Amino acid sequence: MRKVPFYRPCVGEEEIAEVVATLRGGWLTTGPRTKQFEGEFAAYLGQRHAVAVNSCTAALHLALEAIGVQAGDGVVVPTMTFAATAEVVRYFQAHPILVDCREEDFNLDVADAERRIVAEQGKGRRVLAIIPVHYGGQIGDVAGVQDLARRHGLRIVEDAAHCCPAHFWESRKQKAESRNLKPGAGDLKPEKGEVQEEGVWRSVGWGADISCYSFYANKTITTGEGGMACTGNDAYAERMRIMSLHGISKDAWKRYTGEGSWYYEILAPGFKYNMTDIAAAIGIHQVRKADRLHRRRTDLAAAYQQRLGGIEEIILPKQLPGRIHSWHLYPIRLRLDRLSIDRGEFIRRLSERGIGSSVHWLPLHMHPYYREMYGYKPEDFPVAARLYPELVTLPLFPDMEEGDVDAVCQAVVEGIMRG
Numbered sequence: 396m397r398k399v400p401f402y403r404p405c406v407g408e409e410e411i412a413e414v415v416a417t418l419r420g421g422w423l424t425t426g427p428r429t430k431q432f433e434g435e436f437a438a439y440l441g442q443r444h445a446v447a448v449n450s451c452t453a454a455l456h457l458a459l460e461a462i463g464v465q466a467g468d469g470v471v472v473p474t475m476t477f478a479a480t481a482e483v484v485r486y487f488q489a490h491p492i493l494v495d496c497r498e499e500d501f502n503l504d505v506a507d508a509e510r511r512i513v514a515e516q517g518k519g520r521r522v523l524a525i526i527p528v529h530y531g532g533q534i535g536d537v538a539g540v541q542d543l544a545r546r547h548g549l550r551i552v553e554d555a556a557h558c559c560p561a562h563f564w565e566s567r568k569q570k571a572e573s574r575n576l577k578p579g580a581g582d583l584k585p586e587k588g589e590v591q592e593e594g595v596w597r598s599v600g601w602g603a604d605i606s607c608y609s610f611y612a613n614k615t616i617t618t619g620e621g622g623m624a625c626t627g628n629d630a631y632a633e634r635m636r637i638m639s640l641h642g643i644s645k646d647a648w649k650r651y652t653g654e655g656s657w658y659y660e661i662l663a664p665g666f667k668y669n670m671t672d673i674a675a676a677i678g679i680h681q682v683r684k685a686d687r688l689h690r691r692r693t694d695l696a697a698a699y700q701q702r703l704g705g706i707e708e709i710i711l712p713k714q715l716p717g718r719i720h721s722w723h724l725y726p727i728r729l730r731l732d733r734l735s736i737d738r739g740e741f742i743r744r745l746s747e748r749g750i751g752s753s754v755h756w757l758p759l760h761m762h763p764y765y766r767e768m769y770g771y772k773p774e775d776f777p778v779a780a781r782l783y784p785e786l787v788t789l790p791l792f793p794d795m796e797e798g799d800v801d802a803v804c805q806a807v808v809e810g811i812m813r814g
Contacts, residue, residue: 433446
């Protein structure tokens with residue numbers, strides 16, 4: 396029986412050699428390799444500033460602090476997301492305004508967001524920001540979010556934890572204003588043979604005030620643990636950089652190297668969110684191979700589509716028009732009305748055959764904390780509540796082989812067909 400884990404990191408000899416060189420070089424914490432990683436990551440996405448931190452959660456926290464979130468404020472957050480997206484709002488004693496998702500891509504429903512924003516504003520609450528999450532690597536309704544933000548005066552902080560790389564097609568008719576990219580950066584040509592109205596491909600993060608990325612072990616590129624906050628706003632970048640290391644005016648590299656000075660000042664009570672050079676050593680080579688890793692993920696997703704496409708008992712994910720999916724996740728939906736088993740039994744059958752899987756996610760409004768804090772009921776977010784029992788995420792990682800895909804697909808078919 397061929398066993399396939401849910402995920403296995405794709406780390407090569409280049410990363411290992413860079414880490415060893417870092418260890419031998421004697422500088423382990425934030426230093427030259429972190430700066431190099433920031434520069435290469437910013438260039439890769441066409442961003443002006445990139446601030447390396449120790450997690451995407453840290454990046455989101457710093458982003459909200461930089462834009463000025465205060466106690467009592469409202470911040471729009473999808474209910475279909477990981478805990479970090481909302482918990483960083485609660486760090487400020489602010490309130491996540493949870494929003495339902497769209498069935499076609501599990502991303503934030505802009506129309507539902509507007510209804511809930513208006514309701515909160517009617518209660519006298521200041522709604523300051525929106526945090527769209529690009530579920531599984533499928534970019535959401537960027538134009539809709541940007542329009543909503545303009546009309547309601549919101550800052551946009553993108554949770555792009557799943558999206559390196561991912562792109563969307565921006566029609567010239569949208570006339571979206573870039574607030575975070577250098578002129579011309581992020582422009583891509585359509586794929587050969589792709590018919591598009593006049594416009595341009597944009598990288599994830601285009602048009603956001605700040606975009607945040609994850610380098611956790613199972614992400615599209617990894618540093619083991621790590622994250623990045625990107626922005627085109629000089630003041631935001633400087634604030635996040637200072638607050639990421641205790642509010643200190645200089646990092647250790649500037650204080651302790653020969654060209655530095657021991658003297659520093661505390662400008663604000665900050666956090667301990669800096670990335671180490673050990674982690675950055677991995678990231679430098681991960682970002683250099685990001686396109687190759689993405690091509691492999693795309694090929695694996697296509698293999699799943701081909702092998703599982705004719706099974707009526709499941710619904711497969713798809714790449715929406717005008718999107719280039721990162722394929723961080725491959726979530727299928729079980730058509731429970733056509734099955735005699737529930738998701739728990741299906742997952743048990745996969746495990747029985749040595750196949751790892753996961754569920755992304757229990758919607759936030761169904762977790763005890765948010766349910767009890769805000770009095771939510773499952774039906775308050777009907778689309779998320781209906782989709783949640785159907786979702787199962789299958790293995791997808793660049794080192795998978797064709798035989799691994801075959802083993803997963805065979806287990807899926809047998810799990811469905813077996814009584």
